[in-house]
Amino acid sequence: MKLTTAGESHGKALVAIVEGLPAHLHIDVEKINVALGLRQSGFGRGGRQKIERDQVEILTGVRNEETLGSPVTLCIYNKDFANWESCMSALACDEEKMQAKRLTKVRPGHADLTGVIKFEQTDARNILERASARETAIRVAAGEVYRQYLLSLGVEIGGYVKEVCGVKDGGMYAFNDLARAKTTELGMLDSEAETKAKERIAQLKKEGDTAGGVVEIRVKGLKSGFGSMMTYAEKLDARLAQGLMSIQAVKGVEIGDGFAVGGVSGKCVHDEIAYDNEKGFYRTTNRAGGIEGGMSNGEEIVLRVAMKPIPTLMKGLQTVEYITKEKTVAASERSDVCAIFALEIIAEAVVAQVLADVVAERLGGDTMAQVAERYRLLP
Numbered sequence: 001m002k003l004t005t006a007g008e009s010h011g012k013a014l015v016a017i018v019e020g021l022p023a024h025l026h027i028d029v030e031k032i033n034v035a036l037g038l039r040q041s042g043f044g045r046g047g048r049q050k051i052e053r054d055q056v057e058i059l060t061g062v063r064n065e066e067t068l069g070s071p072v073t074l075c076i077y078n079k080d081f082a083n084w085e086s087c088m089s090a091l092a093c094d095e096e097k098m099q100a101k102r103l104t105k106v107r108p109g110h111a112d113l114t115g116v117i118k119f120e121q122t123d124a125r126n127i128l129e130r131a132s133a134r135e136t137a138i139r140v141a142a143g144e145v146y147r148q149y150l151l152s153l154g155v156e157i158g159g160y161v162k163e164v165c166g167v168k169d170g171g172m173y174a175f176n177d178l179a180r181a182k183t184t185e186l187g188m189l190d191s192e193a194e195t196k197a198k199e200r201i202a203q204l205k206k207e208g209d210t211a212g213g214v215v216e217i218r219v220k221g222l223k224s225g226f227g228s229m230m231t232y233a234e235k236l237d238a239r240l241a242q243g244l245m246s247i248q249a250v251k252g253v254e255i256g257d258g259f260a261v262g263g264v265s266g267k268c269v270h271d272e273i274a275y276d277n278e279k280g281f282y283r284t285t286n287r288a289g290g291i292e293g294g295m296s297n298g299e300e301i302v303l304r305v306a307m308k309p310i311p312t313l314m315k316g317l318q319t320v321e322y323i324t325k326e327k328t329v330a331a332s333e334r335s336d337v338c339a340i341f342a343l344e345i346i347a348e349a350v351v352a353q354v355l356a357d358v359v360a361e362r363l364g365g366d367t368m369a370q371v372a373e374r375y376r377l378l379p
């Protein structure tokens with residue numbers, strides 16, 4: 001499977017081309033739109049989310065709600081483009097409008113400064129339009145297609161928000177509890193922690209400051225043996241970490257007990273192996289988070305992802321004007337105070353993409369029936 005995304009934040013549209021899907025996968029467009037709506041919600045979001053109401057349009061590869069086996073093109077039109085056309089069009093733009101939208105007070109924590117130097121630009125807009133997390137909308141749309149592929153094999157993905165700027169949800173939850181997180185304002189399962197986290201975000205907003213957090217993503221139903229220890233590039237843990245680290249503002253990925261393994265001895269880390277006539281081989285604990293030797297081991301996959309606080313602060317950070325080199329305050333456009341709920345949705349989409357990729361690699365298949373049969377035959 002191959003995914004290519006394209007599109008600028010205030011351009012006409014975001015586009016994804018998904019290659020490698022077998023024929024006869026049922027595509028539920030409404031479910032894609034529900035995921036897009038969730039990505040735009042959550043306590044602490046900024047004004048842009050009120051302008052856009054993301055809806056996907058499928059341009060190619062699907063007929064009568066079924067994939068054809070050809071590349072699937074997904075498209076989300078940016079409603080805000082109507083306000084930006086004169087300075088974001090592919091055709092000749094209005095010089096005055098371009099000047100008005102030019103950004104030279106480069107923002108710390110963003111791609112602005114390094115991007116203008118690297119690509120020899122005099123307007124950081126030519127950098128930020130692509131660096132923006134608006135790109136994640138189309139990744140969520142593609143992720144939902146991959147999720148539908150995985151679901152047809154019985155592989156489910158869920159998750160919740162574990163921490164917001166120091167306020168922790170310390171609960172231990174069964175996979176079936178996770179769906180409830182999508183019905184809360186911040187994606188936390190412990191309502192007391194969520195109330196505290198909302199107060200924290202509201203306070204930070206008043207102070208012109210921002211928040212990040214940690215989300216936990218879990219995968220249920222993936223059989224053992226996906227990914228491989230044969231080459232470094234095939235390792236499932238490495239591929240998941242790469243996918244998750246590619247999300248804007250993600251600064252850490254843990255698998256299973258993650259960083260905590262460095263602080264304890266071996267008997268507190270490794271999962272002992274047992275056998276049961278019904279279950280077959282299984283682990284008595286799951287500290288490894290379902291991956292050993294770069295392969296799924298049949299236990300739940302457990303991942304945690306850390307997001308840094310949003311880098312645009314309304315009480316602007318100090319910077320330097322790119323052209324004059326004078327000390328100034330960073331530019332600030334409409335911005336989120338906290339986007340951790342959205343990150344949880346995006347992280348699930350990225351995990352779906354990586355897993356669909358490893359499943360397709362191992363099983364191949366021209367049709368969904370072939371993929372399902374090959375999956376069924378695996379131990």
Ligand SMILES: Cc1cc2nc3c(=O)[nH]c(=O)nc-3n(C[C@H](O)[C@H](O)[C@H](O)COP(=O)(O)O)c2cc1C
Pocket residue numbers: 046109110111131132133136247248249250308310311312334335336337339342343346
């Ligand atoms: C869902 C989501 C929403 C975001 N919203 C904003 C925002 O409103 N303002 C902002 O400055 N950064 C926002 N970011 C973070 C920036 O996109 C990101 O920090 C920046 O592109 C630099 O990339 P890096 O943090 O990966 O180095 C958001 C990130 C995500 C995942």
